[in-house]
Amino acid sequence: MTVAPGRDMTNALVDRARGERERRSSGRSRASALFALAVVGGIGLLLALTVGGDPNEPPTCDDKTMTRGDVCVIYSSGSGGGSFSYDEMVDRRESSNTVMRGIGFGLAGLCAVLMIPVATRLDPSTPWGTPVAGACPRCGKPNRRERKTTHSISQGRTTYSYTGVVTLCTCGFSAVRRP
Numbered sequence: 001m002t003v004a005p006g007r008d009m010t011n012a013l014v015d016r017a018r019g020e021r022e023r024r025s026s027g028r029s030r031a032s033a034l035f036a037l038a039v040v041g042g043i044g045l046l047l048a049l050t051v052g053g054d055p056n057e058p059p060t061c062d063d064k065t066m067t068r069g070d071v072c073v074i075y076s077s078g079s080g081g082g083s084f085s086y087d088e089m090v091d092r093r094e095s096s097n098t099v100m101r102g103i104g105f106g107l108a109g110l111c112a113v114l115m116i117p118v119a120t121r122l123d124p125s126t127p128w129g130t131p132v133a134g135a136c137p138r139c140g141k142p143n144r145r146e147r148k149t150t151h152s153i154s155q156g157r158t159t160y161s162y163t164g165v166v167t168l169c170t171c172g173f174s175a176v177r178r179p
Contacts, residue, residue, distance in 0.1 A: 009151065009162045009164075010176045012162070013151050013162060013166050013176050014166055014168075014174045014176060016149050016150075016151050016166075017128075017147060017149045017166035018168065018174075020147075020149070021128035021129070021168060024124060024126075024128050025124055025127075025128065026124065027124040029122045030118070030122035033122055034115060034118060034119060037114055037118060038111070038115075040107065040111050041107065041108045041112060042108075044103075044105065044106070044107030044108035044110075044111065045105075045108045047100060047101075047103065047104035047107070048101045048103075048105045048108065049104070051097050051100040051101055051104065059072075059086065059092075059093055060089075061074075061084075061089065066086050066089060067086070068086050069086065070085075070086055071083050071084065071085055072084045072089055127145060128145060128147060128168075129145035129146050129166075129168070130145060130146060131144070131145055132145060132146050132167055136171060137173065138171050138172070138173040139169060139173065141170075141171070143170045143171070144167050144168065144169045144173070145168060145169075146166060146167040146168070147165070147166060148163065148164075148165050148166075149163070149164060149166045150163045164176040164177060164178060165177050165179050
């Protein structure tokens with residue numbers, strides 16, 4: 001898609017700003033963000049609660065159940081190789097389970113904490129943009145609001161970004177100026 005700068009970019013910036021305003025006022029932005037955080041938090045809880053098996057179950061070595069007195073030899077190019085006794089294999093399993101549980105609970109906790117600012121910042125009752133002083137040139141009412149908006153177009157490996165301050169009014173008036 002080839003778009004010449006100028007009037008087409010002005011329309012693209014205005015369309016993008018109107019879309020942002022619509023998503024914000026309809027509550028879709030908040031619902032989408034909260035849903036994404038709930039899914040990621042659920043994955044974290046699932047990870048934390050399902051990692052590891054029965055702690056009383058004996059360890060395995062090469063998919064064979066170990067018994068006391070067995071030694072497991074692990075060949076690894078990193079620092080994880082060596083010979084390990086039954087008790088050392090139990091410790092290895094439990095330490096890896098503890099790390100995964102910590103990651104899972106940390107992820108779930110972070111998502112739970114982030115839900116509060118997301119819910120308040122993306123409140124649909126909060127208007128889009130900041131108020132503009134003076135009356136709208138079209139309707140004469142003080143309903144204009146403005147916000148910095150960016151529209152990007154990728155052509156091959158090159159991405160062109162166009163930024164402008166878009167002013168919108170409830171009557172349909174729109175204007176774009178340089179930031």
